[in-house]
Amino acid sequence: MAHAEREGLACGRLTIDLEALADNWRSLAERTQQTECGAAIKGDGYGTGLEKAAATLSRAGCRTLFTAVPDEGLRARSAAPESRVFVLAGLLPGAAEAYRKGGLIPVLNCPDEVIEWAEYCAAAGQRLPAAIHLDTGMNRMGLSLEEARLIAAAKDVVARFDLVLVMSHLVCGGDPANPLNARQLERFHEMTALFPGVPRSLANSPGIFLGADYHFDVARPGISLYGGRAMDDGENPMRPVVTAEARVLITHSAAKGETVGYGAVETLRRDSRIAIVGIGYADGYHRLAGAGGGHKPANAWVNGHVVPLVGRVSMDLIALDVTDVPEADCSRGDWVEMFGPHIPVDDVAAKAGTIGYELLTGLGSRYTRTYIGGS
Structure with a gap:
C-alpha cells in the first residue's frame, strides 16, 4: 500500500524531522567543543526509529552511539557501520561471541561481567573493546568504589581486553543547584583515577548543559537530540523533532x-x-x-x-x-x-x-x- 493511501486510512500520524535531529546533534557538539559528542539512540531512537536516527546522526558526523540492549546495537551497526556502538545493558551471560561477531562494545556493569569478558578475550586471543560503568551515586548499574578498586588492582584481568571508556551517569543533572551533581563529579574523578589514561564519559544531555567540568572525553546526549527538555527550568534550545x-x-x-x-x-x-x-x-x-x-x-x-x-x-x-x-x-x-x-x-x-x-x-x-x- 502506498504511503499516501496508508495515511488516508490512518487516525494518527507522526512527522519526524531528521534535519532537526542532525541540527540538534551539531548544536550539542558545538557546546561540547573538544569533547567528542556521541548519541544515545536507545528506545528505538527515542521513538523516531533507531535505524533512521543512527544513519542521520552518522551523516551529521557522530561516530559513537549508545544503545540499551544488544538487538538495538546490531541494528545500529547495520545502519551506521562506521560508528562505535556501546551496549549499556552490559554483557549478557554467555553472549560474548555474539557481541564480537556483531562488533558491539559491552558496557561492563559488575565484576562478573568484567571477568567474563576478560576470559572470553583471553580464549579468543583478542583484546576486544569494552567500557566500564562506575556507580557514582545512581545505585542502579556500575561498579561500586570498592569493586572498582579491586578490578583496577587486578591488572592481569583488565589487560586482557581493550578498555576504551570509563563512564558514569548523573542522577540530578537537570537541576544545576542540586549538590549531588558536585558529589558525583568528585566521586567520578576519584574512581576514574583508578584507570589512568582511559577516556571518560559522564555527561548525558543535562550534563552537557552543566558545563565543561562535566564533559570529559565523550558526551552522550539523548533527550536533547530529539527535541526534549534536558534541564528542569529555563528555555529549551533544541528544535522539536x-x-x-x-x-x-x-x-x-x-x-x-x-x-x-x-x-x-x-x-x-x-x-x-x-x-x-x-x-x-x-x-x-x-x-x-x-x-x-x-x-x-x-x-x-x-x-x-x-x-x-x-x-x-x-x-x-x-x-x-x-x-x-x-x-x-x-x-x-x-x-x-x-x-x-x-x-x-x-x-x-x-x-x-x-x-x-x-x-x-x-x-x-x-x-x-x-x-x-x-x-
Whole structure:
C-alpha cells in the first residue's frame, strides 16, 4: 500500500524531522567543543526509529552511539557501520561471541561481567573493546568504589581486553543547584583515577548543559537530540523533532451541564462544540493528560488555535473543546497537533505527570510515519 493511501486510512500520524535531529546533534557538539559528542539512540531512537536516527546522526558526523540492549546495537551497526556502538545493558551471560561477531562494545556493569569478558578475550586471543560503568551515586548499574578498586588492582584481568571508556551517569543533572551533581563529579574523578589514561564519559544531555567540568572525553546526549527538555527550568534550545497528530473524526455540540467521556469527570460549563480525534492511550498518549487528574488538561493545536482536552483520554479517542474555533478551522478529517512545534512534548508530559522521554519512547504502532529532511 502506498504511503499516501496508508495515511488516508490512518487516525494518527507522526512527522519526524531528521534535519532537526542532525541540527540538534551539531548544536550539542558545538557546546561540547573538544569533547567528542556521541548519541544515545536507545528506545528505538527515542521513538523516531533507531535505524533512521543512527544513519542521520552518522551523516551529521557522530561516530559513537549508545544503545540499551544488544538487538538495538546490531541494528545500529547495520545502519551506521562506521560508528562505535556501546551496549549499556552490559554483557549478557554467555553472549560474548555474539557481541564480537556483531562488533558491539559491552558496557561492563559488575565484576562478573568484567571477568567474563576478560576470559572470553583471553580464549579468543583478542583484546576486544569494552567500557566500564562506575556507580557514582545512581545505585542502579556500575561498579561500586570498592569493586572498582579491586578490578583496577587486578591488572592481569583488565589487560586482557581493550578498555576504551570509563563512564558514569548523573542522577540530578537537570537541576544545576542540586549538590549531588558536585558529589558525583568528585566521586567520578576519584574512581576514574583508578584507570589512568582511559577516556571518560559522564555527561548525558543535562550534563552537557552543566558545563565543561562535566564533559570529559565523550558526551552522550539523548533527550536533547530529539527535541526534549534536558534541564528542569529555563528555555529549551533544541528544535522539536517529532510531531504527533490526530485526525478529527467528528464534531458535535454538547449542552452546558453535560459530561464528556468516561467517569463523567468533567462537566461542561457552557454550551460547547466538541471534536473527537482518533488517538488515545493505545497510541502512547497518556491517559492522565486528560481531565480527572486534579489539574488542567493538556492542550492541542488545530489550524492556528490552541484547544484544551476535555474529559478523560480513552484507548482510541480524545475529546477536544473547540467551541472557540471557527467551524471552518476544525472539521471532520482535519489534523490536530497533539505535540510538536506548537505544543511542546514536555508540556503534554507535565500534564500527565511524566516526562517527554516516556511520551516519545511509548509512541504506538498505529501511526503512519513521514520522515522529512533526511538525505
